[in-house]
Amino acid sequence: MISLHNVSKSFVTGGTRHQAVEPVSLHIEEGSVHGIIGISGAGKSTLLRMINVLERPDSGQVMVNGQDLTLLGERQLREARRAIGMIFQQFQLVSNRTVLGNVAMPLELARMPKAERMKRAAEVLKYVGLEDKAKHYPSQLSGGQKQRVAIARALANYPKVLLCDEPTSSLDPRTTADILSVLQDINLQLGVTIVIVSHEMDVVNRICDHISVMESGRLVTTYPVVKEGDPT
Numbered sequence: 001m002i003s004l005h006n007v008s009k010s011f012v013t014g015g016t017r018h019q020a021v022e023p024v025s026l027h028i029e030e031g032s033v034h035g036i037i038g039i040s041g042a043g044k045s046t047l048l049r050m051i052n053v054l055e056r057p058d059s060g061q062v063m064v065n066g067q068d069l070t071l072l073g074e075r076q077l078r079e080a081r082r083a084i085g086m087i088f089q090q091f092q093l094v095s096n097r098t099v100l101g102n103v104a105m106p107l108e109l110a111r112m113p114k115a116e117r118m119k120r121a122a123e124v125l126k127y128v129g130l131e132d133k134a135k136h137y138p139s140q141l142s143g144g145q146k147q148r149v150a151i152a153r154a155l156a157n158y159p160k161v162l163l164c165d166e167p168t169s170s171l172d173p174r175t176t177a178d179i180l181s182v183l184q185d186i187n188l189q190l191g192v193t194i195v196i197v198s199h200e201m202d203v204v205n206r207i208c209d210h211i212s213v214m215e216s217g218r219l220v221t222t223y224p225v226v227k228e229g230d231p232t
């Protein structure tokens with residue numbers, strides 16, 4: 001479902017080229033919750049952002065849902081990205097829009113008629129337990145509530161994949177546990193494949209079935225997570 005073949009990325013800063021991600025190949029099964037762990041600067045976010053080509057790889061192939069995203073033009077890429085939701089550490093909500101307005105944004109971009117998009121936005125907001133906050137503005141919400149709104153927005157277009165870039169790193173331990181259980185529900189109930197980048201082992205260990213470790217732009221290992229009750 002997600003297959004990266006030798007994707008790499010370098011950046012030039014101050015006239016010096018820095019290799020953020022060395023050629024990496026990685027296969028993520030449909031329905032999986034896949035963690036990418038490593039210290040700051042290891043290249044995790046860059047690798048994640050190459051999955052939806054927010055960061056265009058210098059080389060390699062990015063196969064998602066049977067399409068090589070690196071070969072698509074801007075319009076086709078926009079359409080392919082509808083099947084790939086994304087959430088961020090700093091939530092990235094639009095401050096002058098209501099909660100419902102934020103959740104409806106990707107549906108507006110997909111040109112869904114107004115009545116339909118309001119219905120869908122309300123439905124996903126309810127799914128994350130925030131239907132009573134529809135008319136609030138982001139500044140009136142707690143961090144955990146903001147992340148729930150961001151999750152609802154990411155789910156609005158019925159994605160098959162959800163990319164999560166340090167989704168709990170701004171949250172306290174209890175809110176972290178809440179958000180992780182929302183992500184787990186999305187995986188189990190909606191069948192969405194989840195890729196989660198974190199520098200916290202505890203976070204990825206809790207919800208992932210496979211973990212990849214990155215170091216200095218290299219993917220050094222990928223291993224399955226053995227959960228209590230799994231046959232040995």
Ligand SMILES: Nc1ncnc2c1ncn2[C@@H]1O[C@H](COP(=O)(O)OP(=O)(O)OP(=O)(O)O)[C@@H](O)[C@H]1O
Nearest residue numbers: 011012013020038039040041042043044045046047
């Ligand atoms: N847009 C950019 N321009 C220049 N350098 C960048 C850019 N994005 C990332 N880098 C550099 O690429 C390397 C990998 O960054 P990346 O954000 O992918 O790492 P990370 O493991 O996600 O770390 P962090 O958790 O700190 O974000 C770092 O050295 C970073 O400074």
